[in-house]
Amino acid sequence: xxxxxxxxxxxxxxxxxxxxxxxxxxxxxxxxxxxxxxxxxxxxxxxxxxxxxxxxxxxxxxxxxxxxxxxxxxxxxxxxxxxxxxxxxxxxxxxxxxxx
Amino acid sequence: xxxxxxxxxxxxxxxxxxxxxxxxxxxxxxxxxxxxxxxxxxxxxxxxxxxxxxxxxxxxxxxxxxxxxxxxxxxxxxxxxxxxxxxxxxxxxxxxxxxxxxxxxxxxxxxxxxxxxxxxxxxxxxxxxxxxxxxxxxxxxxxxxxxxxxxxxxxxxxxxxxxxxxxxxx
Amino acid sequence: xxxxxxxxxxxxxxxxxxxxxxxxxxxxxxxxxxxxxxxxxxxxxxxxxxxxxxxxxxxxxxxxxxxxxxxxxxxxxxxxxxxxxxxxxxxxxxxxxxxxxxxxxxxxxxxxxxxxxxxxxxxxxxxxxxxxxxxxxxxxxxxxxxxxxxxxxxxxxxxxxxxxxxxxxxxxxxxxxxxxxxxxxxxxxxxxxxxxxxxxxxxxxxxxxxxxxxxxxxxxxxxxxxxxxxxxxxxxxxxxxxxxxxxxxxxxxxxxxxxxxxxxxxxxxxxxxxxxxxxxxxxxxxxxxxxxxxxxxxxxxxxxxxxxxxxxxxxxxxxxxxxxxxxxxxxxxxxxxxxx
Numbered sequence: 001x002x003x004x005x006x007x008x009x010x011x012x013x014x015x016x017x018x019x020x021x022x023x024x025x026x027x028x029x030x031x032x033x034x035x036x037x038x039x040x041x042x043x044x045x046x047x048x049x050x051x052x053x054x055x056x057x058x059x060x061x062x063x064x065x066x067x068x069x070x071x072x073x074x075x076x077x078x079x080x081x082x083x084x085x086x087x088x089x090x091x092x093x094x095x096x097x098x099x100x
Numbered sequence: 101x102x103x104x105x106x107x108x109x110x111x112x113x114x115x116x117x118x119x120x121x122x123x124x125x126x127x128x129x130x131x132x133x134x135x136x137x138x139x140x141x142x143x144x145x146x147x148x149x150x151x152x153x154x155x156x157x158x159x160x161x162x163x164x165x166x167x168x169x170x171x172x173x174x175x176x177x178x179x180x181x182x183x184x185x186x187x188x189x190x191x192x193x194x195x196x197x198x199x200x201x202x203x204x205x206x207x208x209x210x211x212x213x214x215x216x217x218x219x220x221x222x223x224x225x226x227x228x229x230x231x232x233x234x235x236x237x238x239x240x241x242x243x244x245x246x247x248x249x250x251x252x253x254x255x256x257x258x259x260x261x262x263x264x265x266x267x268x269x270x
Numbered sequence: 271x272x273x274x275x276x277x278x279x280x281x282x283x284x285x286x287x288x289x290x291x292x293x294x295x296x297x298x299x300x301x302x303x304x305x306x307x308x309x310x311x312x313x314x315x316x317x318x319x320x321x322x323x324x325x326x327x328x329x330x331x332x333x334x335x336x337x338x339x340x341x342x343x344x345x346x347x348x349x350x351x352x353x354x355x356x357x358x359x360x361x362x363x364x365x366x367x368x369x370x371x372x373x374x375x376x377x378x379x380x381x382x383x384x385x386x387x388x389x390x391x392x393x394x395x396x397x398x399x400x401x402x403x404x405x406x407x408x409x410x411x412x413x414x415x416x417x418x419x420x421x422x423x424x425x426x427x428x429x430x431x432x433x434x435x436x437x438x439x440x441x442x443x444x445x446x447x448x449x450x451x452x453x454x455x456x457x458x459x460x461x462x463x464x465x466x467x468x469x470x471x472x473x474x475x476x477x478x479x480x481x482x483x484x485x486x487x488x489x490x491x492x493x494x495x496x497x498x499x500x501x502x503x504x505x506x507x508x509x510x511x512x513x514x515x516x517x518x519x520x521x522x523x524x525x526x527x528x529x530x531x532x533x534x535x536x537x538x539x540x541x542x543x544x545x546x547x548x549x550x551x552x553x554x555x556x557x558x559x560x561x562x563x564x565x566x567x568x569x570x571x572x573x574x575x576x577x578x579x580x581x582x583x584x585x586x587x588x589x590x591x592x593x594x595x596x597x598x599x600x601x602x603x604x605x606x607x608x609x610x
Contacts, residue, residue, distance in 0.1 A: 006107060023196065024191070024199075128409075151386055163398055
């Protein structure tokens with residue numbers, strides 16, 4: 001029997017993998033992708049609980065999360081391209097112009 | 101039984117592909133794994149009876165967002181070999197430790213809250229339409245109309261912003 | 271057990287084999303029709319009038335050496351043809367070839383499944399097909415495939431928007447996303463949607479040409495410009511997979527267009543009593559006939575029209591088709607509300 005707890009654990013593990021990616025990788029595109037993994041982990045939770053309590057609001061919010069992820073990807077990658085044109089790098093450690 | 105098998109297989113695929121996304125040396129490989137991961141997540145949504153979200157997941161995530169990633173990877177990957185994007189040593193260890201700490205913390209909360217399942221079907225909504233797509237649509241256009249419009253504004257702003265950012269200044 | 275596993279399995283086997291057979295003969299048909307358009311005979315040597323040519327082609331492609339370029343990204347190079355073939359085949363799961371039939375004392379529906387999000391499923395699965403092309407171009411480590419794949423993906427993404435918008439106006443008419451539901455709503459409204467949504471139909475057809483990389487939008491495979499396009503470096507069976515995927519996609523577009531706009535398995539003028547003698551022809555025959563008309567149109571267009579230039583292609587997509595599709599959608603919504 002698969003309970004929401006299973007989905008919760010799956011989502012936790014996926015979130016942690018995404019977090020580890022954000023923390024360890026230096027390529028900003030992979031950092032973005034790890035963030036997408038984390039958003040997906042949240043979505044799994046929303047949809048799983050929506051199925052459990054028979055209330056579709058969870059799915060509605062999953063759709064909002066996907067919309068926000070699309071916006072985030074578009075703007076994030078736009079910034080990245082603009083940055084890449086100036087500095088020819090996608091390594092976050094080299095993105096330190098604003099560092100004091 | 102079938103549900104359990106489907107869950108464990110999909111969960112294993114999701115986590116496995118996620119690990120590969122994070123660890124792949126070549127960003128293009130990461131993108132490929134990300135697509136496969138999203139497809140598995142969509143399959144998981146289908147097992148949960150959320151067909152509409154599953155279709156949107158494939159259409160928007162796998163068919164849209166990740167294509168964008170692939171484009172950008174191919175645009176910025178040309179000049180530097182993939183070896184230049186290795187994970188850093190000491191920072192990586194620290195990051196992994198932090199991620200592990202978050203996992204432990206979340207697991208601890210889950211355990212301490214006794215993993216009590218939420219109230220089952222009692223709270224079922226009654227919507228005037230049947231079918232997953234119709235019900236989600238009904239909610240989106242009635243109770244959640246304002247957030248829906250805000251989301252569309254957000255997408256519009258993001259679109260304009262992305263075009264302005266990515267445009268070459270002449 | 272029989273209902274749950276055996277019948278769907280048999281249907282899948284039949285549909286997949288029929289599709290692959292259709293694809294191989296589609297290639298022959300194309301060569302023949304183009305040959306006739308150019309006052310040639312086309313393939314004549316293998317079998318009477320060349321009818322066994324597809325068999326010979328298949329043998330040739332299977333026996334050829336399967337080369338992987340030395341500096342290619344090996345497993346992505348192998349994955350790319352699979353990624354373009356699988357979505358093209360998976361779509362057939364929701365396409366209704368006909369209504370119920372009696373076979374061996376059972377009621378059998380002539381579609382593999384009918385799901386609540388059918389049309390959305392078609393759109394989302396086909397949108398995954400673009401990865402095969404992009405990854406093929408990337409992994410070949412060669413400049414022509416890379417250029418072709420960039421062109422192809424820009425083209426596919428641009429035209430996908432227009433196509434999806436036309437599908438939305440069809441869904442507005444039918445009130446359901448289920449493919450079977452769309453056909454039955456055309457039956458109950460007594461009209462094919464091609465007649466009440468002509469703009470959407472034309473945009474869908476043009477977009478379908480672009481989505482399948484067909485002439486006049488075959489820039490990703492322009493032999494004269496790109497030495498063959500994104501599959502330049504492929505040979506043998508992996509090339510064959512790309513080839514099959516392209517033609518399978520054409521059949522997908524034709525069958526989706528038939529389902530959405532030409533009433534699927536319905537006979538012409540489904541509500542005219544006078545023509546009810548047409549009902550003796552079974553529904554799946556009508557479906558195949560309508561799809562065949564589409565396939566023929568695809569070939570005809572290829573034999574007739576010259577290739578677009580890249581900027582013309584983009585202008586047509588973004589400045590003509592998408593605004594037109596949006597206008598059509600808004601108009602449909604207004605009329606629908608006004609009539610309700």
